[in-house]
Amino acid sequence: MEVFVVSLLNGLVYGMLLFMLASGLTLIFSMMGVLNFAHASVYMLGAYFAYTISLYLGFWPALILAPILCGLLGAAIEMYGLRQVHRHGHIPELLFTFGLALIIEKVVQMTWGMVAVPYRIPDGLDFSLFTIYGTQFPAYRAFMLLISALMFAAIWLGLTRTRIGLIIQASLTHPDMVGALGHNVPRVFTIVFAAGTALAGLAGVIGGNYRVTEPGMAFSMGPIVFVVVVFGGLGSLTGCFIASIIMGLIQTFAVVLDYSLADLLELVGIVVTKATPGAEFLTVSLPRIGALLPFILLVLILVLRPRGLMGTRDT
Amino acid sequence: MASENTAMLTVRGLNAFYGKSHILQGVDLSISEGEIVSLLGRNGVGRSTTCKAIMGLVAPHGEVIFKGRAMVGLRPDQIAHAGIGYVPEDRQVFPSLSVRQNLELGLKRANTFGRWTLEDVYRLFPNLGERRDNAAGVLSGGEQQMLAMCRTLMGDPDLIIIDEPTEGLAPKLVEQVGELLDEIARRGVAILLVEQKLTIALKISKRLYVMGHGHIVFEGDPASLAADETIRKEWLEV
Numbered sequence: 001m002e003v004f005v006v007s008l009l010n011g012l013v014y015g016m017l018l019f020m021l022a023s024g025l026t027l028i029f030s031m032m033g034v035l036n037f038a039h040a041s042v043y044m045l046g047a048y049f050a051y052t053i054s055l056y057l058g059f060w061p062a063l064i065l066a067p068i069l070c071g072l073l074g075a076a077i078e079m080y081g082l083r084q085v086h087r088h089g090h091i092p093e094l095l096f097t098f099g100l101a102l103i104i105e106k107v108v109q110m111t112w113g114m115v116a117v118p119y120r121i122p123d124g125l126d127f128s129l130f131t132i133y134g135t136q137f138p139a140y141r142a143f144m145l146l147i148s149a150l151m152f153a154a155i156w157l158g159l160t161r162t163r164i165g166l167i168i169q170a171s172l173t174h175p176d177m178v179g180a181l182g183h184n185v186p187r188v189f190t191i192v193f194a195a196g197t198a199l200a201g202l203a204g205v206i207g208g209n210y211r212v213t214e215p216g217m218a219f220s221m222g223p224i225v226f227v228v229v230v231f232g233g234l235g236s237l238t239g240c241f242i243a244s245i246i247m248g249l250i251q252t253f254a255v256v257l258d259y260s261l262a263d264l265l266e267l268v269g270i271v272v273t274k275a276t277p278g279a280e281f282l283t284v285s286l287p288r289i290g291a292l293l294p295f296i297l298l299v300l301i302l303v304l305r306p307r308g309l310m311g312t313r314d315t
Numbered sequence: 316m317a318s319e320n321t322a323m324l325t326v327r328g329l330n331a332f333y334g335k336s337h338i339l340q341g342v343d344l345s346i347s348e349g350e351i352v353s354l355l356g357r358n359g360v361g362r363s364t365t366c367k368a369i370m371g372l373v374a375p376h377g378e379v380i381f382k383g384r385a386m387v388g389l390r391p392d393q394i395a396h397a398g399i400g401y402v403p404e405d406r407q408v409f410p411s412l413s414v415r416q417n418l419e420l421g422l423k424r425a426n427t428f429g430r431w432t433l434e435d436v437y438r439l440f441p442n443l444g445e446r447r448d449n450a451a452g453v454l455s456g457g458e459q460q461m462l463a464m465c466r467t468l469m470g471d472p473d474l475i476i477i478d479e480p481t482e483g484l485a486p487k488l489v490e491q492v493g494e495l496l497d498e499i500a501r502r503g504v505a506i507l508l509v510e511q512k513l514t515i516a517l518k519i520s521k522r523l524y525v526m527g528h529g530h531i532v533f534e535g536d537p538a539s540l541a542a543d544e545t546i547r548k549e550w551l552e553v
Contacts, residue, residue, distance in 0.1 A: 181392075184392045
């Protein structure tokens with residue numbers, strides 16, 4: 001039971017972090033058709049920016065400044081890079097963002113070094129909030145949940161209660177029509193791209209010290225974010241949210257549930273020994289394939305339901 | 316040619332391509348202020364592409380002059396701000412947004428109304444008024460057509476291009492479309508009506524163009540089209 005509650009909370013924390021990254025990517029992907037490979041790189045930049053800013057100004061200014069810097073960078077990438085490449089189709093766009101991801105990784109390595117930087121949780125939040133079943137729940141995780149919830153509310157209110165939000169929603173289904181009604185669609189794209197990268201930056205700020213801030217963090221986070229976007233479905237933030245939480249929970253629970261197929265067979269009275277055919281496969285425990293589960297789900301959903309959980313479009 | 320000096324919209328030698336296929340091969344047409352003009356022709360002759368090229372949604376080559384300004388090379392939103400409105404063939408209502416939100420997105424600036432207000436729309440189409448808070452995606456085809464036209468009208472265009480508004484509608488709804496077109500004309504808005512059938516075009520148009528394979532094959536008033544059996548047989552009737 002205690003494992004369940006603690007894992008549930010941890011899964012939520014991780015899922016919300018995923019959502020912070022995936023929500024921006026979903027909006028960008030749905031509106032512009034750009035599968036932005038550099039999205040997770042901006043997440044990494046957010047963490048590094050926050051680390052450097054916090055050395056001089058402390059964590060709280062970094063929480064505000066780092067996402068803003070990431071957003072400005074995103075706006076510049078969209079206006080001076082993607083928009084030019086866009087004319088030549090989706091493949092050049094894809095390659096462009098892929099190149100960008102590699103450049104950002106190298107720049108990070110050259111600037112901050114090959115190994116992890118000591119970006120730590122701020123002292124004010126470095127304590128145990130409560131103890132359940134003997135396990136401590138760090139205040140910082142609660143803080144991450146709070147920031148994620150605030151962000152979720154902000155996105156939701158922004159998209160449903162503001163005029164620019166309505167224009168963005170409309171552009172998800174009929175961008176041409178939005179333009180023909182007199183709205184500057186390229187500018188809307190820039191705003192969405194900037195907001196999406198700012199969110200990725202924010203995820204980096206609060207995720208970088210929760211996990212580790214190192215040059216490989218973009219490439220370890222990137223694929224799972226893609227899984228969330230595809231799994232949730234194009235054009236649907238709700239689907240993206242559900243997919244984020246599912247992935248967060250799956251990955252957290254897989255680590256703590258130390259079972260294998262052999263254990264399952266034992267329940268029905270079949271004992272697996274070294275002599276059993278396929279014993280190597282049957283005794284692989286869940287934690288060892290935990291990292292693989294999201295990708296298995298990705299393959300399954302592409303075969304069974306290509307639109308994703310709640311996708312509104314095919315392309 | 317004399318009418319060209321007074322024309323609000325002049326299209327000359329308009330060409331457009333989809334990939335390698337040459338869809339528009341030199342389209343010429345003009346519309347005066349407040350005039351109702353129809354563009355007729357069979358499927359696939361380039362009527363919809365003409366609309367999209369004028370609106371900047373398909374890259375146009377040639378000349379499109381609106382109120383003395385060159386439109387070629389402008390973005391669709393800039394062309395809309397110049398005063399051209401467009402209602403596409405497939406309506407393109409925003410399905411997840413409410414009827415009211417759809418109409419509000421027709422406004423070029425928040426709460427800035429011109430000839431048309433939300434109340435006008437709800438009075439003309441009580442159905443839309445009753446369903447103003449419903450998602451537009453659940454409306455019937457006819458209601459979506461009315462919504463799409465009214466949404467474009469909210470932006471107060473001086474010329475509205477309407478692509479096949481009666482397509483697939485029941486006779487009763489076709490009549491409603493006709494009434495709205497009359498109302499639009501009464502408020503001094505010029506109309507370029509694109510149709511396949513002659514249903515309402517002959518009744519309301521002052522002039523008609525017939526299109527065939529990428530260019531205009533006939534221009535004249537309803538009476539002369541009615542008299543020209545060759546054109547009707549070759550380019551209109553199935």
